[in-house]
Amino acid sequence: MSDFSLLRAEDRATFTQAFESLAAAIAAGPTGPGPALAGRPEGLFVRATPTPLAEAVEELLSEILPRAARADHPRAFGFVPAPASPISRLGDLLTSAFNPHAGAWPQAAGPLSVERALIRWMASAAGLPVTAGGLFVSGGSSANLTALVAAREDKLPEGRLRDGVAYVSGETHASVQKALRVIGVAADRVRVVATDDRLAMDVGELARAIAADRAAGLIPFVAVATAGSTRAGAVDPLPEIADICARENVWMHVDGAFGASALLSPAHRGLLEGIGRADSLAWDAHKWLFQTYGCGALLVRDEAALRRAFVIGPDYLQDAEPDEGDVNFWDLGPEMTRPARALKLWLTLRTMGAxxxxxxxxxxxxxxxxxxxxxxxxxxxxxxxxxxxxxxxxxxxxxxxxxxxxxxxxxxxxxxxxxxxxxxxxxxxxxxxxxxxxxxxxxxxxxxxxxxxxxxxxxxxxxxxxxxxxx
Ligand SMILES: Cc1ncc(COP(=O)(O)O)c(C=O)c1O
The missing domain is CATH 3.90.1150.170 (Aspartate Aminotransferase, domain 1)
Structure with missing residues (x-):
């Protein structure tokens, strides 16, 4: 009879050793910025019969994982690198080890309290008001997508999706275009506003484009400003964009997935003046807050806007209602089951200090x-x-x-x-x-x-x- 236990007795010693050698490998760090091995691993398909844990772990460590670039090397300067702190990795391991269901308070009040406190702390760093809230999502793409759903629900009347217009610039991250497609905004309803010689959005052109669309009977509903563009670190003129959005009743989303971390540096936060006037802000911790992947934040000026966009409330979840003043993260975004993504960020900040x-x-x-x-x-x-x-x-x-x-x-x-x-x-x-x-x-x-x-x-x-x- 086959042994279908989840950890077989003969694998227990290897299991413990794997953690010990992992700790040493994490502390040692990568040897270079590229993959240690070239090519693809061969013959590592799933088998019907068990492979001893020691052998499978060895395959992972020697054949699979070395065939990946090390974006955590100090001289990995491509894309947006991921210099994840060893403490974040420990937080990740601990979170996976306990595997809390962080969708609802009654399931995980400890992890949810920590994530909510972090969201409040980040919102306050951005200068958002006390009504602000949000949640941790898998990264910048998900944060942008979740924000755009909220913008659509808030600004577009029922049945007028085809008339809604979104404003981006040539520097806007591609995930925004993708998100607009996902939420049903047609390509001919996306205006790519020109940028100036600093690669920042031309606000005069933004205002003119909004006026022209309104005159044509369309509904300008969201403008996406970038705080730290992927290509060149450019920052759009946030105060002016906020003025236009306020005047025109347009949702202002700021993609700070990369650059919002500058808010934590007193010498640099002035670059992001006006960010606190956003209706929503994407801010990734797995970029410039030194976290392992899967840790992005979406902050919204008015948490109720996220609830309006996402609450469904099926009867089979009625036993997991939050207490007054608490919130279930499954009511603020598309996911129901979600990991406690930010416990590693908490561990990092707690031990490092802000x-x-x-x-x-x-x-x-x-x-x-x-x-x-x-x-x-x-x-x-x-x-x-x-x-x-x-x-x-x-x-x-x-x-x-x-x-x-x-x-x-x-x-x-x-x-x-x-x-x-x-x-x-x-x-x-x-x-x-x-x-x-x-x-x-x-x-x-x-x-x-x-x-x-x-x-x-x-x-x-x-x-x-x-x-x-x-x-
Ligand atoms: C400005 C900006 N927005 C969004 C994203 C997408 O983030 P993610 O890859 O975490 O989905 C990136 C990624 O580099 C980015 O630089």
Missing amino acids: DAMGEAVAHGFRLAEWAEDEISGTPGWRVLSPARMAIVTFRFEEDGLDAETLDAVNRAAARRLLEDGFAMVGTTWISGVLGLRICALHPEATERDMRETVRRLDRFARNAAGLSAPR
Whole structure:
């Protein structure tokens, strides 16, 4: 007879050892920013019969997990890196170990109290009023989607979805376009407002677009401002957008999935002036608050707006009603069963202290500034967008090479840097020009790391361009 217990007796010792070696691996950190192994793992399909736990754990550790980039390495500068704190990982493990059902108070009053306190703390950091609330979701895409459902329900009269118009800019994250599609807003009802030379939304054009749509009998219902764009760290003019939204009865959503963390740095929070006037704000902890994946927050100015958008209240959930003043997170978003996503954030903040978290965020600003300084001082290179919100974009542009060659050289430099194993940088397009992009968040990255990354890029670019030694 097969043993169908969930932890077989012969696997118990391995189970304990796996945790012990895990702790050592977490504390040691990654060896490089790229995958440790190339290619795909072979033959690891599910079998009808059991595999000993020791063997399966070994497959995970030696064949599967090493084939993933380490976005938590100090010199992982591509995309939005994930320099997750070891304490966040511990929080994640503890949460999974106890696996609370964090949809409803009666099921998990402890975890829900902590998540609610964190939501209030983040809302207060953003300057949102006491009516504010929200919930933790899987990340920025889910936060944007959940916010847009609330905006649609709040601003569009029944049966007028086809007339609703949304306003974004060319810098708005793609997850917003995706969310608009999911909630039923047709592509011809999405206006992409132009940006200025700082890549910030042109508010004059926003106002004109809203007026034109209203004159055409349409219903402007949501404007999405970005606080820290993925491409270049650009921040839209939040106070002016808030003025327009207030005047026009348009829901103001701010996508601060990446940049809202600057609120925790006293030296930088001024960049986000006006953010507290938003109707909703996406703010990811798995980006610049050093958490493992699956930890994003959605904050709304008036929690009741989320309830109006999401409460259904089927009779089979009647035994899980919250007490007066409490809220069931399943009433604030699309999920019913949900993990207690933010206990790891609580553990991190509790042990680190909010001031040190703010300092760690400020360090990201400095890292990008050091990189910019090195780029500016290196002949043949041009800064495409200056250090903003821990991001700088730049391009090798030595005289005498045509644009196509330069594109290929810049791409080659990024590729060789990764092959070299020192650092990972990405590529992006800034106002139609291909460039390299550094997004530097890791508290343990140093000025030397930033300068050396640029020096190596210079070497690789010159090499790829057939230009011998640096001058
Ligand atoms: C500004 C911004 N918004 C939204 C997202 C999407 O977040 P997630 O990948 O957590 O869904 C990102 C991801 O980088 C982002 O930078």
